[in-house]
Amino acid sequence: MRTVRFHEHGGPEVLQVDEVPAPEPAEGEILIDVDAIGVTLPVVRLTRGRPGVPLPHIPGGDIVGRVTRIGRGVTGRQVGERVAGLAFSGAYAETVAVPATMMTTVPDEVDDLAALALTRSGQVALGALRAGGFGKGDSVLVTSAAGGVGHLAVQLAVALGAERVTAAVGDTPKAGFAREQGAHHVVTYDQDDWGEPVDVVLDGVGGQVQDAALRSLAPLGRLVTFNAAGGTIDTNELRMRGLSVIGFAMAHLAARRHDTYERHQQELWQLYRDGRLRPAVHEASPLDRAADAHRLIEARANRGKIVLLPR
Incomplete structure (x- = not known):
């Protein structure tokens, strides 16, 4: 072969x-x-x-x-x-x-390319949202919002009832794409002001972008990192602002919480059937x-x- x-x-x-x-x-x-x-x-x-x-x-x-x-x-x-x-x-x-x-x-009604996106990128996006304690009415910021995971995270946050979704992207040409996914507000990484603080951040970039994302959190906010780039975090800043930083890796969810993994998959299929997810x-x-x-x-x-x- x-x-x-x-x-x-x-x-x-x-x-x-x-x-x-x-x-x-x-x-x-x-x-x-x-x-x-x-x-x-x-x-x-x-x-x-x-x-x-x-x-x-x-x-x-x-x-x-x-x-x-x-x-x-x-x-x-x-x-x-x-x-x-x-x-x-x-x-x-x-x-x-x-x-x-x-x-x-x-399912028969899900084509190959949609199935491919939903069984990895969709699982990461939904798993990261749930790891961050996302609830209806929360505000959400997604970095790498034009990427394979990020664009689905924007769609999911909207579909599950986020009050406001901010998409952060690397350059202006991606801004239109992020808006097409349902983002209410779009920023580029080089902007000084990323808008109003948010309850949950999903970070797929790390490094300096992660630093800016952390500054975007409201008190008691949660940042979920699902990227492999990493970054340094001042734990005293977390204490002073009551913030949480959570690492998410789908491999652990799939291997150690398989019932949750499968339940998430069925939820993703249904959102696709309903037209609320468009990979x-x-x-x-x-x-x-x-x-x-x-x-x-x-x-x-x-x-x-x-x-x-x-x-």
Whole structure:
């Protein structure tokens, strides 16, 4: 089968197309013929090096496809079933073996690209909102609001009853896109004034943007970070203003709170059916253009989801 992997660390240029044997499903796994693959910033950063990742390495990501084989001990899955979910490695390929518990059945009325967005980016957006204690009537700020997660976080905050949603984006051309997602107010990172304080911040950028987002919180506000860039926080500032900072990683929710993860997924499907969620796909490219997809993500040039098509 064809796959994309990297044999050394570096930028997008280290990705190469290789022919490798198709995987076999281990106990608890299912084998999937992949129809679409989601490209994410954490995976893009992985090519530049992370301890404990053996080389060569096939990047992970969100996938959608059909079950072709079922491993020992798997129940509740059928050959031919259409599924979507997470593969922590091996996703950039025509065929992937993944734990059955990381996959969810895709309803017939949800197309492949929407399913791909909702089973990773949608899960992160909804999980981060809930981790931040979001409630109807809260005000919300979303950074990286034009990205794969961010644009859905804006839509979700609106759909779930936010009183005001502010979208923060990297440059003016993205402002129109953010407004199309339902944002009531749009700011760029270089603005001094980000508007009225908010109850909840979802931060997908980190660094200096995270600092500005933290300053945007009202007393007793909550900042949820779901990015991999990090940043330094003055805990005394948290105490003085009664703020909370929460780290969110969907992998932990999926593995340790699977009932919640599945409940969130059903909620996302229903919001899509109701027309209240509209995943945006910036670009869907052939698998052999994975390096170009990574360049788009690194440049933060995308508006919505970046997708690879293995077939």
